[in-house]
Amino acid sequence: MDLMHHSSAFLLPSIPSDRHLPRPPLTYALVVLNQSLPRFTPLLWLHARLHLCADGGANRLFDEMPLFFPNENASDVRRRYKPEAIKGDMDSIRKDVLDFYKSIGTKIIDKSHDQDTTDLHKCVTYIRDSSQDLDQSNLCILVAGALGGRFDHEVGNLNVLCCFSSLRIVLLSNDSLIYLLPRTHRHEIHIETSVEGPHCGLIPLGMPSRSTTTTGLQWNLDNTEMNFGGLVSTSNIVKGEKVTVQSDSDLLWTISIKKFERRIRVGVRYRYI
């Protein structure tokens, strides 16, 4: 069974070119959903090659990105953080926001006729289809604003992870990071202790798991059964910088994100507390 490496290096100001990373380095795409922008969104934007808004995510970008740069002109910030595309059923995006991004050249993909898939689902297919030239095993889709708000939306976002289990998709909020560990691989998760942890969990979403084995956690699993209604590993703790997971079932990995504080000096320096 092949090994799959995972790292949250995209939460660092600059991604180290060595250690802990699969080779070649990952190409990031960013999808912004319609929830409060996580405080580290400018950082994600910096690392991503492709930037999309899912429908009302464009409102968030328009309204909230300038708030991260209070010393700058809002209009300048909005132009700088211009998504390549806005896709979705367009029932949430405000007209003034739509007009603004249209006028600066953002591609608008109106899928209002399609009520069978969520806006995130539509954005993931767009990214996957636009990246045909890339080796998709090196593509990583970061999703900002994936949690909070309506629970059915949250669940819809989790289901996108499960529906596209061969793609790397990371759901992000201010407090948590979540991605799928497909059962087809053994997993090595490299913990960036400056930005994440120690609280973590392994979630058998949608299917019981007969056997999961881990290393690197305070309460490791050892050929342990997990299922909703029985044991689900939550409020676990990472010990050290590497966690390994092997399971007969797809599991969600979740880890807490440390509070992010941005300090503005000459140039911009980031600090996690």
Add this chain to the structure above:
Amino acid sequence: MDLMHHHSTFLLPTIPEDQRPSLTYALVVLNHNLPRFSPLLWKHAQLRLCADGGANRVYDEMPLLFPQEDASDVRRRFKPDIIKGDMDSIRKEVLDFYTCLGTNIVDKAHDQDTTDLHKCVTCIRDFAPASDKSNLCILVAGALGGRFDHEMGNVNVMCRFSSLRIILLSDDNLIHLLPKTHRHEIHIQPSVQGPHCGLIPIGMPSKSSTTTGLRWDLNNTETKFGGLVSTSNIVEGEKVTVQSDSDLLWTISLKKLA
């Protein structure tokens, strides 16, 4: 297969007299932002517990819901009967305050195998006389938001205690289990909830679910993670029925309180 009725009348200022069956409510407050309607839940509940740091929330945030009143008076008025948990989050001054007032403090610091919510649910279950358990309904405030693993832990408590009525609540959502052992009638209070809803096969694929009362009803439909999961659905009218071969989570949006 027996029918199970579900009502959200606890979200109304007064519970109509003709609502059957009459339920006994218990409230558990978790360590996340108090929903704006927490005073209403408190009023309907006969037993009020804080799970560890939930006591911090009652202490800090209940007075904010009554800005015209003296904070100290509000805190005395909203005094939990019990604070239970591993006590790693409750602040010392909060613990002292409630101890002083007579709240029962149940320290379970040695027990790291179950979540604080789990501990509170067992406390309530063991407290309630056997005859009342089918009429018992545990309301959980502050169940969502914050850390995702906490959220999943709370969802799992509903699954583990599938024979108890447990309702997870936040400002935006109401969630409860629909056990596969029953057919379900969900009575919608359109003044306070909806229209957005979902049915979630959280732990196990469902081969067959059938509903009425939704915009996109299921009809002997298979639902599972990795396939179809009913989210962003819409309630039409005031009654939804659900029957499934699998335990499902029902979730419905809550309207912003004026």
